[in-house]
Amino acid sequence: MNKLDWGSFFVNILSVVLGIFITFGIQGLIDRRHEKKDVASALELVKEELINNNENLRDVIGLVGAEKNAAHSMLGNLGNLKKCDYDSVATWNTVLGSEYFFTVTDDALELLKSSSLFQKINDKSLALNIIKAYDYLEANSKAFNSHEQYKVSLFMEANTDKAKKAAGTTDGLDLLKVYYSSPEGTYFLKSVVDMSGVAFLREGMQEIESTIAEIESKQK
Secondary structure, rough: OHHHHHHHHHHHHHHHHHHHHHHHHHHHHHHHHHHHHOOOHHHHHHHHHHHHHHHHHHHHHHHHHHHHHHHHHHHHHHHHHOOHHHHHHHHHHHHHHHOOOOOOOOOOHHHHOOOOOEEEEEHHHHHHHHHHHHHHHHHHHHHHHHHHHHHHHHHHHOHHHHHHHHOOOOOHHHHHHHHHHHHHHHHHHHHHHHOOOOOOHOOOOHHHHHHHHHHHHOOO
């Protein structure tokens, strides 16, 4: 009788222990699945943010190209600037005299890092590439914004009262024509042409796009 009681006791204990292990095992499996889904969702947000930032980078590269084209057009027409129509000169002037900004959005990255999900990305190479991609974007943002600030400072230095006095007016086509024909204006145009290469903005673009592709491959 006693032997049967002890046997039943051990069987019951074993059943309880196995039940606990099974329960924790299943719960762990569920937790890992939830964690995997959370990481995948966070990476999706990062991918979309990188795509948007990369598109904005392409836009500012286009702006730098437009500045260079406007300066080239103005320089090419300095001898016959009086024959140019007002709309063309005004458009070139707007492109050259405006200051643009490129701001990188990193909300998704900050969310990924602050939620501790970043450490749970299994592919550590991907995690490192994500950080590098944002670093490249930040570097390009600073380079472009510095370029724009310098361009506008040159524009303001060249846009002096001397040109306005020579034109006999403070606005309109005559002012623009006299301004850009002046030594100050011509120097400004040549400076824009010289500094408006886009190679510095393309730095890291391949890495950014390869990181986007890498995230997409993980989602399949």
